[in-house]
Amino acid sequence: MAITHYSDKQKGITIIVWDGTVVWDDWLEHVQELVIDPHWRSLPRFIADLRSVTDTSAIQEKELELAAIAIAENRAALAMKTGAVVASDEFWQAQRFGKLIEGFGTSTIVFNTLETACVFLGLDPIETSQSIEQLRSQLRRKGS
Numbered sequence: 001m002a003i004t005h006y007s008d009k010q011k012g013i014t015i016i017v018w019d020g021t022v023v024w025d026d027w028l029e030h031v032q033e034l035v036i037d038p039h040w041r042s043l044p045r046f047i048a049d050l051r052s053v054t055d056t057s058a059i060q061e062k063e064l065e066l067a068a069i070a071i072a073e074n075r076a077a078l079a080m081k082t083g084a085v086v087a088s089d090e091f092w093q094a095q096r097f098g099k100l101i102e103g104f105g106t107s108t109i110v111f112n113t114l115e116t117a118c119v120f121l122g123l124d125p126i127e128t129s130q131s132i133e134q135l136r137s138q139l140r141r142k143g144s
Contacts, residue, residue, distance in 0.1 A: 002053075002143070003030040004135050007039030013123065014040050016048040017135040018090075020143065021055040024063045031070045041077040045121050049114065049132045050087040050094060064093060068100035079105035084117035086110075 003026055005016040014034075034040045072078060078101060085094040087110055098108030111117040114132070118125040 002026045002139065004139050005030070005034065005037075005040075006131065006135055007037065007043055008131070009039060009043070011123070012043050012045055013121065014043050014046040015128070015131050015135060016046060017052075017132055017139060018048070018050045018056075019052045019136050019139045022053055023058040027059060027063070027067055028070060031067055035071060035073050035077070041074060044081055046081065046083040047117055047121060047123070047128065048083065048085045048094070049136075050085060050090045051114075052136060053087075053090055056090055056093065059093060061096070064097050064100060068097060068104075071101060072104045075104050081106045082121065083108040084111055084121050086112070086114050086117050088112065 002020045002022045003016065003018050005014055007014045014037075016030075040046075083098070083106060085098065085108060087094040091110055091112075094110045098106075098110060101108065109117075109120060111120070114129060115125045118128050
């Protein structure tokens with residue numbers, strides 16, 4: 001799978017990393033994992049790093065809508081959640097998905113840089129970057 005996450009209860013954040021080619025099945029599987037993750041339900045913030053994605057061409061408007069429906073399966077987990085997405089080529093998709101889940105009580109902003117996203121969420125950029133790199137390394141080891 002090309003997506004993983006880690007929930008840091010002490011910092012109140014779920015960190016999500018996308019890497020390489022991400023197809024619809026990868027995203028749907030990950031959304032299903034998030035929905036059942038008790039930490040996702042209770043943590044008020046999330047950050048998703050999409051900077052190392054190389055291909056999301058299989059994810060179009062229909063898939064964005066289906067993912068929003070799937071993640072809203074546990075609407076209570078989305079209520080009052082604040083998120084940041086760091087994206088480059090996937091900027092419009094991330095922005096559109098943020099708008100779709102906004103109706104469930106989640107506020108999501110898409111950023112071009114990790115540093116700005118961290119300021120928005122009140123996170124230390126260096127610590128967050130290290131956590132993201134660890135997750136990315138885990139994904140790449142699994143993929144080898």
